[in-house]
Amino acid sequence: MNFSEFYDFCISLDQVEESFPFDKNTLVFKKKNKIFALSNTLDFDFINMKCGPLKAVELRELYQGIRPGYHMNKKHWNSVYVNQDVPDELIYELIKKSYELV
Numbered sequence: 260m261n262f263s264e265f266y267d268f269c270i271s272l273d274q275v276e277e278s279f280p281f282d283k284n285t286l287v288f289k290k291k292n293k294i295f296a297l298s299n300t301l302d303f304d305f306i307n308m309k310c311g312p313l314k315a316v317e318l319r320e321l322y323q324g325i326r327p328g329y330h331m332n333k334k335h336w337n338s339v340y341v342n343q344d345v346p347d348e349l350i351y352e353l354i355k356k357s358y359e360l361v
Contacts, residue, residue: 293361308357
């Protein structure tokens with residue numbers, strides 16, 4: 260997945276707003292003022308996404324490219340590395356699930 264694909268998918272979801280609340284490089288996507296995905300626009304090496312606690316642990320055990328959320332609540336957030344062993348199809352599913360959780 261590249262940045263354009265990530266951006267286009269997130270912004271296509273209903274009631275989504277984008278912002279840069281932390282710094283000029285960290286893009287945040289929100290639904291009803293709740294964050295469901297964020298990533299650095301310069302590096303775009305990983306996406307932070309919300310996840311159910313049990314599923315988060317399961318995914319971390321299955322994929323090297325899924326780790327506890329960087330600078331986030333490790334129980335409810337994963338960092339998904341886009342250029343590792345995580346298939347794009349799964350990344351899309353995880354973004355959608357994160358969106359549904361908020």
